[in-house]
Amino acid sequence: MNIxxxxxEAGVSPTTVSRVLNEKDNVKDSTRQKxxxxxxxxxxxxxxxxxxxxTGDSRTxxxxxxxIDNAFFSKILHGIxxxxxxxxxxxxxxxxxxxxxxxxxxxxxxxxxxxxGLIITPISAMDKKTASLLxxxxxxxxxxxxxxxxxxxxxxxxxxxxxxxxxxxAVRCLIDAGHKKIAIIAGSKTxxxxxxxxxxxxxxxxxxxxxxxxxxxxxxxxxxxxSYEAAKILMQLPDxxxxxxxxxxLSTLGCLRYLWEQGLCIGKDISLVGFDDIRxxxxxxxxxTAVDRPIYEMGYEAMHILMLRFDQPEERSQENYRLxxxxxxxxxxxxxxxxxxxxxxxxxGEKSGNQSGKCCRYY
Amino acid sequence: MNIxxxxxEAGVSPTTVSRVLNEKDNVKDSTRQKxxxxxxxxxxxxxxxxxxxxTGDSRTxxxxxxxIDNAFFSKILHGIxxxxxxxxxxxxxxxxxxxxxxxxxxxxxxxxxxxxGLIITPISAMDKKTASLLxxxxxxxxxxxxxxxxxxxxxxxxxxxxxxxxxxxAVRCLIDAGHKKIAIIAGSKTxxxxxxxxxxxxxxxxxxxxxxxxxxxxxxxxxxxxSYEAAKILMQLPDxxxxxxxxxxLSTLGCLRYLWEQGLCIGKDISLVGFDDIRxxxxxxxxxTAVDRPIYEMGYEAMHILMLRFDQPEERSQENYRLxxxxxxxxxxxxxxxxxxxxxxxxxGEKSGNQSGKCCRYY
DNA sequence: CTGAAAGCGCTAACAT
DNA sequence: ATGTTAGCGCTTTCAG
Numbered sequence: 001m002n003i004x005x006x007x008x009e010a011g012v013s014p015t016t017v018s019r020v021l022n023e024k025d026n027v028k029d030s031t032r033q034k035x036x037x038x039x040x041x042x043x044x045x046x047x048x049x050x051x052x053x054x055t056g057d058s059r060t061x062x063x064x065x066x067x068i069d070n071a072f073f074s075k076i077l078h079g080i081x082x083x084x085x086x087x088x089x090x091x092x093x094x095x096x097x098x099x100x101x102x103x104x105x106x107x108x109x110x111x112x113x114x115x116x117g118l119i120i121t122p123i124s125a126m127d128k129k130t131a132s133l134l135x136x137x138x139x140x141x142x143x144x145x146x147x148x149x150x151x152x153x154x155x156x157x158x159x160x161x162x163x164x165x166x167x168x169x170a171v172r173c174l175i176d177a178g179h180k181k182i183a184i185i186a187g188s189k190t191x192x193x194x195x196x197x198x199x200x201x202x203x204x205x206x207x208x209x210x211x212x213x214x215x216x217x218x219x220x221x222x223x224x225x226x227s228y229e230a231a232k233i234l235m236q237l238p239d240x241x242x243x244x245x246x247x248x249x250l251s252t253l254g255c256l257r258y259l260w261e262q263g264l265c266i267g268k269d270i271s272l273v274g275f276d277d278i279r280x281x282x283x284x285x286x287x288x289t290a291v292d293r294p295i296y297e298m299g300y301e302a303m304h305i306l307m308l309r310f311d312q313p314e315e316r317s318q319e320n321y322r323l324x325x326x327x328x329x330x331x332x333x334x335x336x337x338x339x340x341x342x343x344x345x346x347x348x349g350e351k352s353g354n355q356s357g358k359c360c361r362y363y
Numbered sequence: 364m365n366i367x368x369x370x371x372e373a374g375v376s377p378t379t380v381s382r383v384l385n386e387k388d389n390v391k392d393s394t395r396q397k398x399x400x401x402x403x404x405x406x407x408x409x410x411x412x413x414x415x416x417x418t419g420d421s422r423t424x425x426x427x428x429x430x431i432d433n434a435f436f437s438k439i440l441h442g443i444x445x446x447x448x449x450x451x452x453x454x455x456x457x458x459x460x461x462x463x464x465x466x467x468x469x470x471x472x473x474x475x476x477x478x479x480g481l482i483i484t485p486i487s488a489m490d491k492k493t494a495s496l497l498x499x500x501x502x503x504x505x506x507x508x509x510x511x512x513x514x515x516x517x518x519x520x521x522x523x524x525x526x527x528x529x530x531x532x533a534v535r536c537l538i539d540a541g542h543k544k545i546a547i548i549a550g551s552k553t554x555x556x557x558x559x560x561x562x563x564x565x566x567x568x569x570x571x572x573x574x575x576x577x578x579x580x581x582x583x584x585x586x587x588x589x590s591y592e593a594a595k596i597l598m599q600l601p602d603x604x605x606x607x608x609x610x611x612x613l614s615t616l617g618c619l620r621y622l623w624e625q626g627l628c629i630g631k632d633i634s635l636v637g638f639d640d641i642r643x644x645x646x647x648x649x650x651x652t653a654v655d656r657p658i659y660e661m662g663y664e665a666m667h668i669l670m671l672r673f674d675q676p677e678e679r680s681q682e683n684y685r686l687x688x689x690x691x692x693x694x695x696x697x698x699x700x701x702x703x704x705x706x707x708x709x710x711x712g713e714k715s716g717n718q719s720g721k722c723c724r725y726y
Numbered sequence: 727c728t729g730a731a732a733g734c735g736c737t738a739a740c741a742t
Numbered sequence: 743a744t745g746t747t748a749g750c751g752c753t754t755t756c757a758g
Contacts, residue, residue: 045475050751093456112408256646280643283619413735
């Protein structure tokens with residue numbers, strides 16, 4: 001069942017059917033009705049593949065994310081998916097698994113022109129190969145929108161968040177709670193967000209006149225396992241910190257796991273503030289103070305920018321071409337985990353975790 | 364840059380180039396080399412859209428899931444994505460948001476034939492419209508593979524898990540811990556897994572000679588909020604349960620949130636065993652006993668079945684056509700949350716949560 | 727306002 | 743072993 005069948009049955013040419021389908025106005029109302037009537041009975045659907053081949057533009061966009069399992073990217077995807085649904089677009093999801101080669105290979109295949117646009121959270125801000133692939137894609141008319149992670153020295157559209165500011169706020173909150181010995185489980189040095197959150201951490205300390213201690217900066221690479229190790233390193237220091245700022249959701253979980261194993265009670269024996277909220281913790285005794293962000297909205301907005309580029313490709317107005325880059329504000333949710341009895345000299349006795357059944361341990 | 368350009372430059376016909384590209388053997392080795400040499404310099408890529416239009420089969424599959432944000436579906440997607448990557452397929456992700464109309468509309472668009480196959484976790488096992496759309500899709504040569512949730516009275520390929528058995532095991536574990544008053548936060552009645560987990564619950568009780576109490580069966584609809592309410596209803600009963608079995612990850616979280624608010628300590632004041640593990644809890648004081656499943660593998664396997672169907676469409680061997688339906692076994696991970704001091708008469712005093720700083724509450 | 731014809735890039739049947 | 747031709751389903755000049 002194709003456009004010819006419809007045309008024949010309606011007694012018109014395929015061209016006319018096409019015009020009706022695409023809502024062109026140069027078709028007499030009576031013939032339009034005639035065609036529509038035929039289609040109504042048939043449950044005919046124009047073939048998008050043929051349309052694509054003929055016109056050159058598809059209704060599919062690609063989303064590349066480093067870690068499908070991370071709730072952060074699920075939320076981004078959710079935002080993208082909802083926007084796409086409303087606009088009859090479909091989204092191809094590619095997980096790069098934090099693997100540069102995989103990222104490259106996927107971008108390579110995208111050059112064939114199957115997709116109309118691309119949203120990506122690149123693995124690294126520094127990777128030359130990814131940068132050049134994205135540049136080529138963009139040059140070939142496939143708009144690119146970055147999400148969360150920027151690419152160094154390049155000008156791509158993108159949606160980011162104000163990490164430096166909110167990270168600073170988070171650390172400030174620890175300082176306000178009375179802490180002086182504050183550590184950070186930092187993120188990958190090759191990622192902008194990792195860098196920015198570290199900068200925010202330093203800024204907060206500087207502003208409060210607290211000297212930076214190199215041993216309090218440990219890299220957790222945004223991973224759970226490495227962050228667990230980072231927490232271990234921190235707590236085994238001769239003079240361990242009384243508070244930790246963790247740079248993303250996985251860092252928070254890794255850190256928490258170590259602290260839990262040590263029988264330490266969050267918000268009492270030690271304090272923790274995280275970047276990115278973790279909804280599951282809402283149901284537990286860990287009432288985490290965390291930086292929250294409009295993650296879903298970041299995905300939604302990225303998709304919106306992409307749509308705008310479809311209509312106004314940069315080539316058309318090369319001179320007054322302006323990048324579309326948005327930075328969204330996050331906010332701090334205080335729930336108590338920033339508190340600490342120890343650092344306020346309110347501490348009454350031995351560590352609560354050591355007494356069975358008293359604090360975090362329940363057996 | 365298309366196949367004609369290559370052909371001209373290599374001094375052969377487009378057909379020959381096509382043959383080389385598709386690794387047909389009926390081409391002289393010397394010409395093959397000649398063509399390959401030309402391509403090597405050009406970074407030419409065959410246009411998949413044109414290939415699709417010409418051959419009729421695409422390299423894209425669709426995955427429809429009710430809830431993109433749920434970690435369960437992220438893991439399924441991860442499995443699908445990894446398999447797809449290995450086989451040069453791409454996957455279009457559609458979130459149906461537990462909205463039947465949306466599910467229908469998406470399936471409707473899939474009829475146009477953009478995708479080669481379809482993996483879906485249908486919202487409801489009972490919905491006639493979805494069932495008939497899937498039947499049509501399958502009949503039109505687009506293989507369908509179900510994941511996790513079955514469709515009533517239909518025969519589709521699928522990957523499921525042995526929910527009845529593992530749910531029974533989970534409840535059995537509570538019984539073994541000494542419980543007699545065991546409630547369930549059940550899942551949607553319109554979903555097979557919800558039904559099976561309830562059946563497993565009943566079976567475990569029956570086997571242990573414990574009478575079923577209707578008031579101990581409350582529906583949480585697989586949602587966090589509704590499960591929170593369900594927990595509330597249960598705990599406000601004149602004779603509340605001493606243990607709860609929650610039917611999925613969100614039920615567990617909703618239930619936990621209510622119990623936490625009440626200052627109850629899991630594994631001490633009350634017991635909880637959940638269906639589906641929640642990795643975030645590993646970092647907290649809630650050491651959840653839960654049914655775990657090979658979720659990633661379910662996605663991977665679903666994709667594998669789909670691939671097999673590409674090669675051996677059912678029409679070709681109508682008579683010896685066999686459904687490919689796999690049921691994967693889950694297992695119970697015991698971590699302690701099934702224990703309860705109360706029901707073992709080992710309980711020493713007032714509820715621990717009421718004493719500040721003693722158990723789950725830390726302030 | 728409508729239709730004929732060409733073309734999007736590739737593959738496949740049918741020669742040779 | 744290679745080339746010619748037609749065609750996948752649609753859109754789009756270009757004529758009329």
